[in-house]
Amino acid sequence: MPDKPSVETKEEAGAAENGAEEDLGGLTPEELRQGQEAALALEGMMALSTQSLVQAEVEDLYQLERPLGQGRYGRVLLVTHRQKGTFLALKQLPKASTSLRSFLQEFCVGLWLGSHPGIVAAYGIGLESADSYSFLTEPVLHGDLISFIKPKVGLPPGAAPRVAAQLAGALEHLHGLGLVYRDLKPENVLVCDAACRRVKLADFGHTRPRGTLLRLAGPPLPYTAPELCAPPPLPAGLPIRPGLDAWALGVLLFCGLTGCFPWDRPLPDDPFYGDFLAWRAEPRAPLRPRPWLGLAPAADALLGGLLDPRPGDRRPVGSVTEYLGRPWRLREGGEEGEEGEEGEEGGGERGVEEGE
Template structure:
């Protein structure tokens, strides 16, 4: 269970004014309009959702029998539909929740189509000078660069074409653009680059590395820093959920730190983010993965994802920040004794009988994490629930309550 160890952008030739951008979007959309006759052949009407002076909104399902919403490797974003016309859709999601996911998927498709037309086609080193690497992952790398003419520092994420499709690149690029207005999310700039061997996009530079490098094994972070990080990440996740999306990849490696004392952090990397209701197949047991994703899905097509997945991951991350280790290796009762002990303890309703990994936590932290780590998604507390626990001690170590109170007073 160990935890592993600005300035304004250039006025490039591809910048379009608002009128031109809207005109291009209209042209792209017009080419995708389907006739009513074709729609009736392809879809079965379920029920009417609403109507007005300019038309009506219908809920429909593909006639071929394949439910929309399967997630493919290239970033497909179709969202599950309601089958029975009731108030609940697949996986307990309401009609309104599914509609929001569908609207988000369609908006992203249009944004991707427009972005594909405005890619800058050039070699990166013609426009930007590399300063140093900022990060490296399985699918690409992040570099600190400066604009050759203006000297503006930027972060450039570079994804090789050998492992990244154009669609996957455009998807991550557009999700980042749509979410980057939040203070705890890395701001993405509207410049995508296609080179001979890679796709790249630009973001604000965050220079102090990721959160994993700040977590001391078997110790964690100081309590004030833990609460600051948790509050900012919960706010970022709320923002993502308000856009009809589920982040799906919360872990310390995807949290960038803005200063040495962890006063400000930012969420990054949106390659796994999907619209609410997207059907997700079995993903395998990992420490941050919710238990509903570690068992066979209730539907052959997969499990419709919802914000409760992020609430679970936030609970695991908070535990790691408080202790410096994972609560378990995999959230499966039959496979992990630490998870089994937690489930028994949680069901008992007796906080004082906590298992060994939870010894150092306070009753306040117990209550917070019991809510975020409820094994039943519909009973799980939302990420916003942490607001009611801030400013109270989350650990029982001597002197930490006084340290927390002092820091909160200094922060005003």
């Protein structure tokens, strides 16, 4: 799957004008207040963490075992504490491409989220070496979700509802603290067991307080909400809201159910997105887009709510729970329940593949 497009942000929480239209992502006074409080709390944690960074080389304190993951901005290693012998995951960010502020934001967000079953647990140890910044988390050893999504098939039978419920719970926890995750994709969902029964959200480098002003700098991708593709309602950008995460969750679940992206980018000139908009306007069977073949009515309703192009009408991530226990995929001659057979292949021309 492709990486998230680069964005430029104004790091202070931004306010939407009182007359901002809901469809352009305007904030209510309560949403603005919560985002401002989150921004102040995060700044306070960052100031304290700056003073408590351990000055040491990673190899002096930890034995490097093996890589767990590699991204554009850093890498995650499985390490062993040299004195205690305990296994830990260490995320290492090179100073050449990471500012101290960016490191502290990700480190402190992880600490602030605390203990949640759907979020990778962060430990309060930050390191600064000559060439990098690092912090420690619990090790999750079964890779990320992308390795469990078979192109043009999707996740194993029964996995999609479980994954959806756990991610929705993690995102609700994050939203309740006034934060927006902003980087939901299978590569950032870690899998705790070989059967893909437990997953955890990781990588909070793009997480920001609600209301932070955001402007899209790179080309839009399937996970990019359509309101980010339009001219921003404020000169400095769009005040971000949890609806961005709801959209990305809908795209991720579609990939998990079909093994395909629903579209390349959420713009009318994209043929698959154009077909989706036409189908929403008049949901008759002959107009059903090809990538959506094989999905059951419950999945149609769930994804239709998460993928509403109008941010003010988009359903929250917690709406996932309304559709649990119902079939999400069809199979020939009937419907697939949570433990049923594989559904039909997704109809998109572009399957989900690792490293796209």
